[in-house]
Amino acid sequence: MRELHMPISKALQPVLNKLNLTGVDINSIIGKATDQSQGDVAIPFHRFSRELKKSPQEIAEHVANQIRPELEGIGQVTSKSGFVNIVADPSWVTKRITELSMGQNCGISRDAKRKVVIDYSSPNIAKEMHVGHLRSTVIGDSLVRILESKGCSVIRENHIGDWGTPFGMLIERMENLKTSGVKPEEALSDLGEFYRQTREIFDSDDDFRMRSRNRVVKLQAGDEETLVIWRQLVHISLEHFKEVYELLGVLLTDKDIMGESYYDPLLPSVLHRLNESGLVEINDGAQVIYPGEWVNREGEKLPLIVKKADGGYNYATSDLACIIDRVERLGAEDLIYVVGAEQKQHFEMVFASARLGGFIDPNHTTRHVQFGLVLSPEGGKLKSRSGGAVKLLDLLTEAVERAEKSVAERNPKINPEERSRIARIVGVGAVKYHDLKADRNRDYVFDWDKMLSFEGDTGPYLQYAHARINSIINRNKKDGITNGSMIFNLREDTELRLAKEILRFPESVNIAARDLAPHRICQQLHRIAQAFGAFYEKCPVLVEDPILRSERVSICTITGTVLKTGMGLLGVEAPERM
RNA sequence: GGGCGUGUAGCAUAGCCUGGAUAAUGCACCGGCCUCCUAAGCCGGGGACCGCGGGUUCGAAUCCUGCCGCGCCCGCCA
Incomplete structure (x- = not known):
């Protein structure tokens, strides 16, 4: 407060x-x-x-x-x-809660006017999305919503890996399968398997390896036949991403995709500009810059390689091109990267290089939003290539299935059609909330039971509170009582406690926006839902006294609105009933 | 060796930036509450050398410093 x-x-x-x-x-x-x-x-x-x-x-x-x-x-x-x-004072709280409920945005002040680019999700073409992509996608999506609610103009960018040396082998493999009569859609029906098999052939077959390298050259040179296959590869992968994004309920669309291939033609100009600033040095045949005091194991200054000894560019140059594009074409002021902690140092070096090169000035901010790993219950990081990694689609599907069972048990009256719709919201919401509720820097163990437990500090708990509120409001509607007036009179301790928690909501959004930390909103929503739970037990709404009744409907209404708004900032949907 | 992150009840976490009173929440555990708006809930209870040692301070989980454990990163992959 x-x-x-x-x-x-x-x-x-x-x-x-x-x-x-x-x-x-x-x-x-x-x-x-x-x-x-x-x-x-x-x-x-x-x-x-x-x-x-x-x-x-x-x-x-x-x-x-x-x-x-x-x-x-x-x-x-x-x-x-x-x-x-x-x-x-209760009268003061009453005044404030009235003001908050009359306003538009649950008390969130839209006072941040920055133009922000958020880079998140970033899957790779021809690879299946797995749990590793979950965090970037969910956290990034929440940050988009939070910063927009604060008044920022936010541009989403999905920096997909659609270019580079691996595509030689992938395209070559596609070509092989095509000549043996396999359709592209069929070949790519299981993306993870396709990548694994291709990799295996690449590692064991010298001839294939040579042709793959040849293919990379053709791709770089813009060979049309090669590009046709490349586009197929991209297209089919994008369909897969879209399926995941839709199930996950994130804001990302095809329009947000900015693949590495887009920046490829810009790379020479990046090098040119770095050269003009006199930053580029030659080291072992590679062109490098020294952006800071980073050192390697031997204590030597660590360079950022902007052009390899073999003449090719690599990701550092691409990331710099990306910064230039975002600043100069999109007019971004704040650059946010929701990328795993393992790339921390790389991005720090890229940001420092961008400043040295004059691509960004003191008005621009750069933030690497890192997050911890998703660990397997057996210990260790979940990996994508070695097999055994949990596919994101499978994970979400199972979450939805489990949610469906719970909904069916708890509320058998709901018809199958609505039930499956609710199951998606509840199952996916559970996964997302679990990912967002703790400080993102921490690792967490991927555990079905924990993710899908519908007790305690979980997404379904919040959704349940919201559904109960909705149920009360609907009952009143049936009795002809609407809540247009929004009159508050906080008589009971539980009412006062609930109102105070609601008043603290806008501040939690401010903190979350400042620290790029969605978990601060999770905490406050949980407190609000808890306070509502106590209010729910102590203060029946469906009472005879029409004044008391409409006062309590008002409390329910504002609580429901705040919960729904807050969950919205997390990307968690709130079903009308469950 | 250097850098980044992390260490808080049996387990999982919040609080650390910006120092204050009895360290907060969930799971698990113990005891209560459904003729009443969804018990996915509510009320009560037990459970913590806040990794360890120094320092600053009237006061440290929080700031400084030195250790220790765990994870990740440290040049032609992204």
Whole structure:
């Protein structure tokens, strides 16, 4: 409840001035009470004890007495063990919750006006999407929604791997299969298998390997026959990605795809510009730049290779071209990369290089949004090539199946058609919420039971709270009671607690946007849902008294709206019933 | 060797940026609550040398420093 700080600091300022405590940043001493039973806001005075030659208790008591009249109608002021504690006044909370419910955006201020590019998901052509892609896709998608809600203009970019040396062998293999009568769609029906087999042949067959290398040259040279196969490969893979994205319910579409092939023609100009800045040096035949103090194992300065000794470009150059494109063509101010932690150093070097080369200036920000690994229950990282990796499509399908069983058990009245629709929302929501609810830096163990457990701090818990709210509202509609008025009167403790948690929602979005940390929103939504649970038990809505009833419908309505909005920021849908 | 991340009840986590009171939440465990709006729920309870050692401070999970464990990265793959 950040809004509570404003009147407090206004009341506090003259008191501090009188005490000659002019140098203190008033907002930094006002904090959340660690002990919630003491108050909503606490201000500690121990640090001034020596300067004022008084005990913290005395100071706190004095200050409390001074500001109490000023905060009449806003909060109850008390002092205890050197703290001034302030409990928000129910009337003040009522006023704020009314304002929040009248507004458009659940209290989220649209005050961030940056133009942001978010690079996320980034699967590879001719490879199946697996759990490894889950995190980038889910986290990135949530960040898009969060920053948009804050007023940013966000451009999604899906930097797919559709270019480079592996395509020689993939195209060659396609060609082989075609001559033996296999249709492309058939050959690529199992992308993971196709890649594995091709790799195997490449490693064992000298002749194939040679032809593959030849094929890369043809591809680079724009050989039409080769490009036709390449396009088939791309097209079929994109269909697969689309299927996953649709099931997952993310914002990414074909329009957001920016493959590496797009940047390929731009690479010479990147090198040219780096050369003009005098940054490029020759090292073992390769053209490199030294963007910073990174060192290798031998303690030698670590270069960023922008052109290989064999004359080819590699990913560093491509990433630089990408930055130039985003800044100069798209006009991006903030560049966000949702890419695994293992590429941290690479991106730091690329960002530093971009600054040295003058591609970005101090107005631009670059952020590598890293995230931890998805581990297998047996330990170790889940891998894609060696087999045994969980395909993303399979994972999501199983999540949906399990959700369907749960829905059928809990609510047999729902017809099969609606049930399967709900199952998708619940199953996918469970997976997404589980991925987002913890600090993204941490690894997590991929565990069906944990992901799909519908108890505790989970997506389904939030969805369930929302569905119950919806159920109450529908009942009232049947009784002819609508909730257009939105009148609040917080009589019970549980109502007050719920209202306070709702008021804290906008701040959680601010923090999430600032730190690019969706889990801060998860936490607050869970608190709101918990508070609703308590309210639900204590405060029946379907009561005789029409005034009380419409007041409680108002609380339900705003709670439902905030939950749905918040889940929306996570990319988690909220079914009407479940 | 260097860099990045991480270490908090049996398990999984939040809090660390910006230092405050009895360290918060979920799972598991124990005890209650469905003639009443969905029990996927609610109420209560037990359970923590906040990795270890120093330092700064009236006060440290939080800041500084040194160790230790785990994970990832460290030049022609992305």
